[in-house]
Amino acid sequence: MRPGNRLILVSNRLPVKVVRKNGRPVVEPSTGGLATGLVAVHRRGSSIWIGWPGIPLEEISWSDRRRIEEVLASKNLYPVFLTRQDIEDYYYGFCNKIIWPLFHYFSEKVRYEPGYWDAYVRVNKAFAEAVLQIYKPGDVIWIHDYHLMLLPELLRRELGDDVPIGYFLHIPFPSSEVFRLLPWRREILQGILGADLVGFHTYDYVRHFLSSVRRLLGFDHVLGRIYVSGRVVKVDAFPMGINYEELIKLLNTPEVEERYRALRETFKGLRVIFSIDRLDYTKGIVQRLKAYELFLEQYPEYRGKVVFVLVVSPSRMGVEEYVELKKQIDELVGKINGKYATPGWSPVLYMYRYIPVEELLALYRVAEVALITPLRDGMNLVSKEFVASKVDGDGVLILSEGAGASLELVEALVVNPNNREEVARAIKMALEMPRDERAKRMWFMQLRVKRYDVFRWADDFLESLNEVKEEQSRLKAKVLTVDVEERLVSDYVRSRSRLILLDYDGTLTPLVERPDLARPDGEVVEILRRLAETPGNEVVIVSGRDRRTLDEWFGDLGISLVAEHGAWIKERGGSWRVAVPLKSDWKREIRRILELYVDRTPGSFIEEKEFSIAWHYRRAGVELGETRAKELKEFLTNLVATYNLEVIEGNRVIEIRSAGISKGRAVLNWLKKRKWDFILAIGDDRTDEEMFATLPEYAYTIRVGIVPSRAKYNVPSPYDVRRLLKALVKASE
Numbered sequence: 235m236r237p238g239n240r241l242i243l244v245s246n247r248l249p250v251k252v253v254r255k256n257g258r259p260v261v262e263p264s265t266g267g268l269a270t271g272l273v274a275v276h277r278r279g280s281s282i283w284i285g286w287p288g289i290p291l292e293e294i295s296w297s298d299r300r301r302i303e304e305v306l307a308s309k310n311l312y313p314v315f316l317t318r319q320d321i322e323d324y325y326y327g328f329c330n331k332i333i334w335p336l337f338h339y340f341s342e343k344v345r346y347e348p349g350y351w352d353a354y355v356r357v358n359k360a361f362a363e364a365v366l367q368i369y370k371p372g373d374v375i376w377i378h379d380y381h382l383m384l385l386p387e388l389l390r391r392e393l394g395d396d397v398p399i400g401y402f403l404h405i406p407f408p409s410s411e412v413f414r415l416l417p418w419r420r421e422i423l424q425g426i427l428g429a430d431l432v433g434f435h436t437y438d439y440v441r442h443f444l445s446s447v448r449r450l451l452g453f454d455h456v457l458g459r460i461y462v463s464g465r466v467v468k469v470d471a472f473p474m475g476i477n478y479e480e481l482i483k484l485l486n487t488p489e490v491e492e493r494y495r496a497l498r499e500t501f502k503g504l505r506v507i508f509s510i511d512r513l514d515y516t517k518g519i520v521q522r523l524k525a526y527e528l529f530l531e532q533y534p535e536y537r538g539k540v541v542f543v544l545v546v547s548p549s550r551m552g553v554e555e556y557v558e559l560k561k562q563i564d565e566l567v568g569k570i571n572g573k574y575a576t577p578g579w580s581p582v583l584y585m586y587r588y589i590p591v592e593e594l595l596a597l598y599r600v601a602e603v604a605l606i607t608p609l610r611d612g613m614n615l616v617s618k619e620f621v622a623s624k625v626d627g628d629g630v631l632i633l634s635e636g637a638g639a640s641l642e643l644v645e646a647l648v649v650n651p652n653n654r655e656e657v658a659r660a661i662k663m664a665l666e667m668p669r670d671e672r673a674k675r676m677w678f679m680q681l682r683v684k685r686y687d688v689f690r691w692a693d694d695f696l697e698s699l700n701e702v703k704e705e706q707s708r709l710k711a712k713v714l715t716v717d718v719e720e721r722l723v724s725d726y727v728r729s730r731s732r733l734i735l736l737d738y739d740g741t742l743t744p745l746v747e748r749p750d751l752a753r754p755d756g757e758v759v760e761i762l763r764r765l766a767e768t769p770g771n772e773v774v775i776v777s778g779r780d781r782r783t784l785d786e787w788f789g790d791l792g793i794s795l796v797a798e799h800g801a802w803i804k805e806r807g808g809s810w811r812v813a814v815p816l817k818s819d820w821k822r823e824i825r826r827i828l829e830l831y832v833d834r835t836p837g838s839f840i841e842e843k844e845f846s847i848a849w850h851y852r853r854a855g856v857e858l859g860e861t862r863a864k865e866l867k868e869f870l871t872n873l874v875a876t877y878n879l880e881v882i883e884g885n886r887v888i889e890i891r892s893a894g895i896s897k898g899r900a901v902l903n904w905l906k907k908r909k910w911d912f913i914l915a916i917g918d919d920r921t922d923e924e925m926f927a928t929l930p931e932y933a934y935t936i937r938v939g940i941v942p943s944r945a946k947y948n949v950p951s952p953y954d955v956r957r958l959l960k961a962l963v964k965a966s967e
C-alpha cells in the first residue's frame with residue numbers, strides 16, 4: 235500500500251457487535267480469530283471496516299440505527315444491516331450449514347438448500363453496494379473469509395481492473411475432490427478470482443485452490459499465478475500470526491497478575507491442562523474429552539494430580555448442530571467427572587462462557603499443558619497465544635496436525651486428534667517432559683510466533699497485493715501498439731538479412747484440445763511459403779512437436795525446423811541433428827519456494843549449483859522432513875512441465891534441475907551463423923521464453939497472451955500474429 239491510501243477491510247462481522255441491554259442497543263467487542271487479528275491491523279489507522287454488526291435489522295428502530303451508525307463511524311466501522319431472513323439463510327444457512335462443514339471436510343453435515351444460495355448472492359451484493367458507497371479511487375480493498383467469496387468479482391465488475399482487491403480465506407480450502415461437491419463451485423471460484431491476490435494460511439490450501447481452479451475452470455497457473463482473461467491473479471500462503479507485542483504487554487498488567495495468583499491458589503497441588511475454543515464440531519472437543527478420559531484410565535497415577543480446564547465460548551447457537559454438540563459436551567464432562575471425581579477433586583473444570591481476555595491470559599500462564607486438538611482448523615491462533623504467553627519457557631503445547639498452525643509450530647507434540655491413544659500418550663509425555671526439553675521447544679516456537687506476528691502477516695499480504703498490481707501494469711504497458719507495429723514493418727522492409735523464429739501451437743494457430751487437430755490451415759501455409767520465398771529471409775518453426783509431424787506439415791515450404799523444444803534442428807535443405815543445451819535462469823523463482831520450505835522446516839537448507847538447486851532435509855526432524863518433502867514434490871510437479879525441469883529425489887534431498895534442452899540453445903545455431911539485420915521471434919508459452927532471452931536486444935520478441943514475459947511485446951492471440959505476418963508479406967511485395 236502506498237502512503238496515504240485507505241484500506242477498506244470487509245468481513246462478515248465487524249470487530250464489534252450490537253446487543254440489546256436493558257432495551258437499548260449497546261456496542262460490545264466480538265470474538266473469533268478473524269476479529270481478534272484484524273482489529274490490531276485496523277487500529278493502526280487509515281482503514282475502514284465494513285461488516286455486519288451482529289443484530290437483525292428488525293430489532294432496531296430507525297433512530298437506533300442512526301445512533302449505531304454514528305458510534306461505529308467514530309471507530310471507522312461501517313455496518314451492513316441484515317434482516318432476520320438474511321441471517322437465517324445466508325449466515326446460518328449458506329455460510330454455516332454449507333461452506334463451513336464442507337471446507338472442514340464434514341460433508342455429511344452439509345445441507346444443500348437452494349434458498350441458501352439465493353441469500354448468499356443477495357447478501358454479497360448488499361456488501362458490494364456498501365463498499366461502492368465508501369470506495370474512493372486510490373483505496374485498497376481487502377475482503378475476508380468464506381462469507382464473501384462472490385464479493386471480489388462483484389466489485390471487479392463495477393470498479394474495473396485497476397482497483398487493488400485482496401481476498402483472504404481464514405478457514406481451510408479443501409481438496410478439489412471435496413470442493414467439487416458444491417453445486418455452485420464454479421460461481422464461487424469465479425467470485426474469488428475477481429481478486430488480484432488470493433491468500434490462504436498454508437500451502438496445502440493454496441494447492442487445493444489451484445487444482446480446483448484448474449479442474450473446474452480450466453485455468454492453469456505458473457508459480458501460483460493464474461491468468462484470467464488477460465489479468466494476473468496471484469495465489470499464495472500467508473500464515474496469520476497474533477498481536478504478540480500487545481499480548482506480552484497485557485500479560486504483565488496487574489489484572490492478569492492478580493487473576494494468575496488466584497488461579498494458582500485454586501489449582502494448588504494440581505497440574506493444569508488447558509484448552510479454549512469457540513463451540514464448534516471442527517474443534518474436536520468431544521474427541522479431546524474422550525482422549526483425556528482414556529488418559530485417566532490408562533495412567534491412574536495421574537488421578538487427583540491433574541485438572542483439565544476446558545473453556546468453550548458460545549458460538550452459532552442458531553445452528554442445530556451446535557445445540558446438539560453443546561449437549562454432548564455437557565454429558566461427557568458429567569460422565570468423566572462422575573466416574574473419576576473424589577471429594578475435593580474433579581478431573582474436568584468446564585466453563586461454557588466467554589471469558590475476559592485477562593482471565594484467558596492468566597489461564598495460559600497457569601496451564602502447564604495446552605491441549606489444542608481441532609479436527610480441522612484453518613490456522614488456530616489459540617496455540618500461538620499459548621506459546622507467546624509462556625514467557626518463562628515452561629509449558630508444553632500438544633497440537634493437532636489438523637490445524638494450519640501445526641505446519642509452523644513444529645516443536646509442539648503434534649497429534650492426530652482422532653487417535654485417542656496417541657493423544658492420551660502425548661498428555662503423559664507432556665507432563666513428564668524434562669524442563670530443559672520443554673524450554674528448548676518453547677524457545678523455537680516463540681521465535682516464530684514473535685517474528686510472524688499479525689502485522690507482518692498483514693504487511694506481507696498488502697505488499698504482495700501491491701506487487702501484483704505493478705505486475706499487471708507492466709503487462710499492460712507491453713501490448714504491441716500500432717506505432718510499434720509500423721516501426722517493425724518498416725525495419726523489416728529496410729533490412730537485408732532477416733531471421734524469423736515462429737512457434738507453432740498457440741502462436742500461428744489457437745491451442746486445441748487434441749494436438750492432432752492442429753494441422754496448419756491454408757492461410758498459415760500460404761503465409762509461411764511467401765515469407766520463405768522472400769529473398770533475405772530465413773524462417774524457422776521452433777516447436778515442441780516431434781520431427782515427423784513438422785516434416786509432414788512444413789517439410790516442403792523451404793523453411794528451417796526445430797523440434798521437441800530444441801532437442802532437434804533441421805536447417806533449410808539439410809537433415810535433422812541433435813542439440814543439447816542447458817539453462818539455469820529458473821533458479822531464482824524455485825529458490826523462493828524452497829526458502830519458504832526452509833522457513834517452515836527447521837534444520838533444512840538450500841544448496842545451489844550451476845544447473846540445479848536442491849533442498850536438503852536430512853537435518854530436519856524425520857517425520858516433519860518427510861511430510862514437507864512430499865508436499866514440496868507435489869507442489870513442484872505443477873512447475874516442472876512449464877519450466878522444463880526435472881525433480882530428482884535423493885537421500886533426504888530434493889533436487890530440481892534443468893532437463894537440458896531449450897529453444898534458446900537451439901536458436902543460437904542461427905545467431906552464430908551470421909549477423910542478422912532484423913530478428914523477429916514469436917511464441918506463446920514458457921518454452922519460448924528461452925528463445926526470447928537468448929536473442930539480442932534489437933530483436934523484436936513477441937509473446938502471445940497477456941502474461942508476463944521476457945519478450946518485449948505481447949499480443950492477445952494467434953489472430954494478431956497472422957495479421958502481423960500478413961502485413962510483412964504485403965510490405966515486401
Ligand code: GDG
Nearest residue numbers: 266267268270404547588589590591611612613614615616
Ligand atoms: C478462524 C479459523 C483461524 C475464543 N474464545 C474466547 C476468546 N477467543 C479468542 C482466542 C483467539 C480467537 O478467539 C480464536 O481464534 P482461532 O484461530 O483459534 O479460531 P476461530 O475463531 O475458529 O478462527 C481459524 C482464524 O479464523 C484466523 O484466521 O486461525 O482457523 O477457524 O484469539 O483467544 N477470547 C476471549 N474469551 C473467550 O472466551 N477473551
